[in-house]
Amino acid sequence: MKTLIKNGYMVEQGNVLNQVDVWIEEGVIKGLGHFSNENLSFDQVIDANQGLITPGLVDVHVHFREPGFEYKETIQTGSASAAKGGFTTVCAMPNLKPVPDNEETLNLINEKIAKDSTIKILQYASITKDLNSEELVDFESLKKANAFAFTNDGVGVQTAGTMYLAMKEAARLDMAIVAHTEDESLLFGGVMHEGEVSKKLGLPGIMSATESSQIARDVLLAKETGVHYHVCHVSTKESVEVIRQAKKNGIRVTCEVCPHHLIMTDNDITEDHGNFKMNPPLRANDDQQALIEGLLDGTIDCIATDHAPHCCKEKNQSMLESPFGIIGSETAFQLMYTHFVETNRFTLEQVVDWMTLAPSRIFNLDCGTLSIGRAADIAIFDLEHEVTIEDKFVSKSSNTPFIGQRVKGETLYTLVDGKLAWQKGE
Structure with missing residues (x-):
């Protein structure tokens, strides 16, 4: 044709x-x-x-919820949502039920992707069994089953020894470790960024150190092992500085930032509502500025959505009860273009690169460019x-603070x- x-x-x-x-x-x-x-x-x-006309957008961080949570999203609706946003290749996280922590489960998910997806989906495998144990998965068999990379996104790896051994095995196989960085011992029940707004709303806060301290741990482990270590959804100025210094020291680290952390801060949280609850949370103004500067100076490599659908009943309540996460596939390019290109803060070329070629380059993907023969x-x-962004999405869910x-x-x-x-x- x-x-x-x-x-x-x-x-x-x-x-x-x-x-x-x-x-x-x-x-x-x-x-x-x-x-x-x-x-x-x-x-x-x-x-x-x-x-x-651009290369199809590339998103290395989405949650499509199937199997296990099909009432929130499915491979079919998630892929259609991504396509509506201009994405042609996405990488799906493993916080599913069952978790793709073995070859059989990963094969079944990939078969479902081949049957139902309208775009190209690359499936992550988990780092540990069932995401929350100390027992590592069989990295080699999961690589053979076409795992894109290894991550425990959503919970993070709490034990340094476990992360070190995982990095050693991933490095041996030339695979990436992709990290949701969150020291759970520093959470203290937090639901939003710790600051004046959390105090005003009477909600427990999440310290910046919850994220940045685990990144600091991990970059040192990455130095020891030589693994490609990729940090998910960077949100704090301290995290940006740790990653910047790690890159200067020659450590093989890359990272991503989400549109919502670039566009909004905790000052934009006007009420205690679940649509403002995401992990990591919306941070302070100086964190936002550090993220923007990090993109511009190359510390931050690419933009990813962290598309995280939840049903209305789950999100239409206090942040104390609501799950973390917002959707992003259908609105990411629109928001980046409007808030940054239209205001002359980023060039159009930069935004297109961060959403196409950059994620492809850091993960050696055969996409993200318009070239003859590709x-x-x-x-x-x-x-x-x-x-106007309306409450009418292809996604099964509509949990986003950007409606209107x-x-x-x-x-x-x-x-x-x-x-x-x-x-x-x-």
Whole structure:
């Protein structure tokens, strides 16, 4: 099948090409240039209508909840939600039931992904059995079963010795350890950032050291083992500084930041409601500024959503009872474009890179770029028209504090291997 995308423009690796056409054939990019007026016959023509054509977005941190929690999300609804946001490759976390801590379970999940997903999903395996034990998984068999990387995201690894042994085994297999960093002994029942707002709302706070102290532990272990150590959802200025220094010291560490931590702070929490509860929590203004500076100076490598759906009943209550997490797949690009490109804080090229090529590069993924001969994983965005984020999501869940915001950057089309995975209005 031959497809032509016409009347769009492309931003990639610092280059802006106006009115570029994309020629797709048999699922791969055949040409980039101007083909509309040539004597060529296409089976399908997509009019980008002056929209932005980018590589399909890449998200290394999502929760699709299947198996075990299908009332929150499924592989089908999660992948459709990601496609609506312009994502074509995502990496799904293992806090499932059963946990993919063995080859059989991981194979079953991958079979379900192959059957139900509209995009490319790479599945994480856990570091320890059932996420909360001291017993390490069989890393080698899980690698053979196509585990993307190893993580205990959602709980973190509490024992340094366990993390050290996990890093040694992952390094031996040239696999990444991806860490949710949280010292549970420092939590003290906290539900939001510890500060003036938590005191005002009468809610127990979460110290910044809960996150940064475990990162400090882990980077030293990463130095000892030589593993690729990736930090999830960095949120504090202390964490940024630890990672910055680790990189200067030659330690193999990478990290991600989420749009909500870049855009909001604890000062934006106006009431005790579950939609403001996420882990790590919304931090203070100086933390937010450190995250922005960390992206700009290369300390922070990429942007990830931490898409974490929960049902309305769970989230429509006090933060004391509500679970942690907000959705993000459908709104991430819109929020980043509106809050940072439109305000001239980041360039469009930077945002596209942080959401496509950068995550692909740090995990050696074959995606995140528009090049002849590569898979036609493509997103097209409308940067001109403003829309309101409404409580109408493709995701099964709607737990986000961004409902009601006016944004630009709505997804018009998402293609995976040249096939439409999302089309506005369909």
